[in-house]
Amino acid sequence: MTRARLTRRWQLIQSDERQRLFKNTGLLLAATAFARLAGVITVALIGRRLGPDILGDYALGMAWAAIIFQIADMGLSVTLRREAARRPDDAPSLYSYLLPLFGVMMGLGLLAAFGTGKLFGYSAGTLWIVIGIAVISIVDRFAQFNMAVFDASEAMEYSASSILVRAVIIAVGVPLYLWYGGTIGGVLLVLLLAASIEMLVTHLLLARLYFRPRLRFNPRRWKAILLDSYPLAFSGIFVIIYYRVDTIMIQSMIGAAAAGYYNAAYALMGGFTMISVAFNRSMFAQFAQADTRPQAVLKALNRGILWMGVAGGSIAVGLFLFATPLIRLLYGSSFVGESDVVLRVLGWTLLFMFMSSLCGSFLNASGHQQTSMRITAITATLNVVLNFLFIPRIGYVGAAITTILSYAFGLSAMYFYIRTRVFANVSKGTA
DSSP states (O other), X not given: OHHHHHHHHHHGGGXXXXXXXXXXXXXXXXXXXXXXXXXXXXXXXXXXXXXXXXXXXXXXXXXXXXXXXXXXXXXXXXXXXXXXXXXXXXXXXXXXXHHHHHHHHHHHHHHHHHHHHHHXXXXXXXXXXXXXXXXXXXXXXXXXXXXXXXXXXXXXXXXXXXXXXXXXXXXXHHHHHHXXXXXXXXXXXXXXXXXXXXXXXXXXXXXXXXOOOOOOOOHHHHHHHHHHHHHHHHHHHHHHHHHHHHHHHHHHHTOHHXXXXXXXXXXXXXXXXXXXXXXXXXXXXXXXXXXXXXXXXXXXXXXXXXXXXXXXXXXXXXXXXXXXXXXXHHHOGGGTTTHHHHHHHHTTHHHHHHHHHHHHHHHHHTTOHXXXXXXXXXXXXXXXXXXXXXXXXXXXXXXXXXXXXXHHHHHHHHHHXXXXXXXXXXXXXXX
8 A cells, every 4th residue: 555655646747737736835835824824823912911031041941952953854754755755665664764863863963952951051941941942843843754655645635634633733822822921942842743743644644644663673675775865854944044143143252132023023024935845845846856856856847936036025025024013013113123124124035035045955855965065165154254254243233134145146156057067958949
């Protein structure tokens, strides 16, 4: 049943691509939209009820967790998704070998989170927030690992339903808890409960509809897998660095309150990245066929870049025009004059982020992860350098400007490589 289901899903890739693309994107977009809304509500209520300092610590924990567990993942989730899309018959075996390795890496990530907090000398309260978010991230990563199988066979309805379950628990649980005077510790427990149920749902779906997860230990094969996947890992790491390092640098250079004001805007802007995330995931299986269907894949990529550019630019205009009322509505008047100023600038990141994320997804899916890693490494370095230059001079607005410049550079470099190297022999007329 396992191989038949995966193979049947794979054969459907050859028929009615546009209809399937819209269906998959729509399903993921709906679920991810609600999940991002739940995330924005969480950030907004933490800011309103607990203040910018606690919000800053929460944002700091999220930033470190994103960086550390992207490193710990080592590209294993993307490898599973890519190889299961290419060779569906091998998916059960590959999953069985990857799962124990993935668990070991997550455990090392938890130790790294604790060590990072100690190394930077965070207070006991901040350290516990960082560790709590790290535990939540581990549980969520296991759920995402299971979803890689669903995505590979383009069964987005299973990923979407799992995401939706978690989002509903957060959207209901966090407001209720904070309404009755809860603390940040209780908020983290609600988030952990939601992530745990999401992981359980993905596990049950995987066992019922695909295959029963098994554990196979083969250190020699682990080594081969890691040698292949590490470029994917470092590409993701560098992306996370220039997506999250600004929070860490603002907190260190200016303070927790400044990080809170900045992340109030960032969370609102980040809520719209669900569009890019859903679209990229729905395109991944098509991108994996770049070697066998170059003209069709290039055409799909160019069309996707256009759609993402229009979507990102339209949202940026809306955020620029309505920044102040949005911040006042979500966070209260105490954040006006701070977060809305950041949002007007930061919103333009979406224009370049949507397009560059799609190009990065293509490079990883089509086997050009080495190039993706190099470009994102250069971009991350540029981001850190510009943050060091801009934050001391113009504060968190400088971090917002740096984010825009970084994504613009990454987009230009990736698309130049794609068009001149990957599809060098595909004429422009056919694309």
